[in-house]
Every structure is written in structure tokens, then in C-alpha cells.
Amino acid sequence: INVVSTTSTSLVYPPSYFAPDWRNQLEAAALAGGASFYGSGIFPGFASDQLALLMTTQSKHIRSITASEIALNDHYPVADVMMNGMGFGRPLDFEPMMKTPGFIEMAWQAPIYLIARGLGVEVERLQSSFDRELTERDIDVAFGTVEAGTCGAVRTRAAGVVNGREAIIIEHVIRMARDVAPDWPTSDADATYRVDIEGDPDIHCVMTLGEAVGHGAGRAAMTSTAMRVVNAIPYVVGAAPGLLSSLDIPTTLPRHVFD
Secondary structure, eight states: OOEEESSOGGGGSGGGOSOHHHHHHHHHHHHHHTOEEEEOOSTTTTTTTHHHHHHGGGOSEEEEEEEEEEEEOTTOOOHIIIIIISOTTSOTTSOOGGGSTTHHHHHHHHHHHHHHHHHTOOOOEEEEEEEEEEOSSOEEETTEEEOTTSEEEEEEEEEEEETTEEEEEEEEEEESSTTSSTTSOOOSSSEEEEEEEEEESOEEEEEEOSOSSSTHHHHHHHHHHHHHHHTTHHHHHTSOSEEEOTTSSOOOOOSSTTO
């Protein structure tokens, strides 16, 4: 039975999966059963990696690639993830899971290594940063109230170093309200994905999903995440057994979309 999944984002590039023993067991099972496994999504899975690689087909020379997501996540209802995982609604001396040493690198290494593999370069090491900004007012959100004086915005950054400099960067900016962290990258939409390539030529690609403002943007992102793997099904069925990435199958163009 072939499998497509959005559940483990690290499997968008299986060779960099954070638990090699688990990956090896999964791969052995796939090979033994003659099955193909493909993991994808929107970020990671598309905007953070495959879209970036597509943009590089216009490049003569590249100094750096930055893929970023800028989102207003006031609609996300899971308090444990938002508060304990990321630190929203907590004072800045609170240590969320996101601040655990190596966590950001683990979370974003898959798209970094996928891009590197696609471009034929070697990542020497990963480095990261984690920043938070306070909200000056109470903000009512889906998981409760983010009180004034607590974290209202989070910015994570993971970078793959190539030839001694940061070359492949994944950045994630999440706010509970638009007016928090005004000096950070912003967007007119509630969910925005960017690819910025410094080189010859400079390339800038901006993608939004669904309604510009409102929870429709979140719903559109969920739909896009699901369709990344649904549209991949015929290509995964036709692929060789094992663990696949977007580098192993054609562009997953949809079928029957005009029906």
C-alpha cells in the first residue's frame, strides 16, 4: 500500500529525518512491501523548498535563498502548542519547547537539505535563532487571551551554511495581532509565503492563500497542505518503492481539477 502523508514534516526530505533508526525501519518496511512513501505539505513541502527550487531555474548565480512564512495565527486553538510549545501568552523568561537547543534546526533541516541536494551543494552546518516580542495590550485569540506584557509574536530562523556563509535560510514569523513586532517582516495578508533569492538576478516571489484577511486564509492553507499529497498520489503510485521526496517524482500536477 503506497502512502502519502502530511503528519511528519521532517519526512519531506527523508535523508535528513531527525530519527535515523525510525527512518531506516520505515524505509525497510516500504522496500519489503514494494510500497512508496511521500511526505509533503505547504511549509515545509512546497513554499519552503520546492517553490524555492523552481525559482532557482531563473538563476545564473546565487548568494542566498530565504524562504519565509509570515502568518497571523490568532485562529489556532491548541493552547499547549501555542503557549508551551512556542511561548505565546507567556513572559519572556518562560522557556518554551521551541527554545530547546537544536529544536529549530531539527524542525527546519528537511527543507534546507532538500534545497541543498537539489542544487548539488553541501551544507556544512546549521545555525538558528529564536526571537520573541511582547504585546502591549490584551489580545483575545482562539486558545484564550494573550495578556499585555507577554509574548505576542515569535520569529524562528534556521540557516544552512554553504561555503562558509549562510546560504539557505528558512524563516517563520507568527503573530497574534498585526500590530505586534512591527519591525519584523510584515504582510497585508494573514498568511503569506515568500521566496527571496539574492544573486544574479535577484528574485522575489510572494504567495498568499485564500482570503487576504480572516480565518479563510487558515482554511486555505489547510486545503493546500492536503492537496499537496492528494495530487501526488498518481505520481507516488508510479514511483519506485522506498521513501520519496519532491526530488524523486515529477511536479505533482493535479488531475480532474476542472471537472
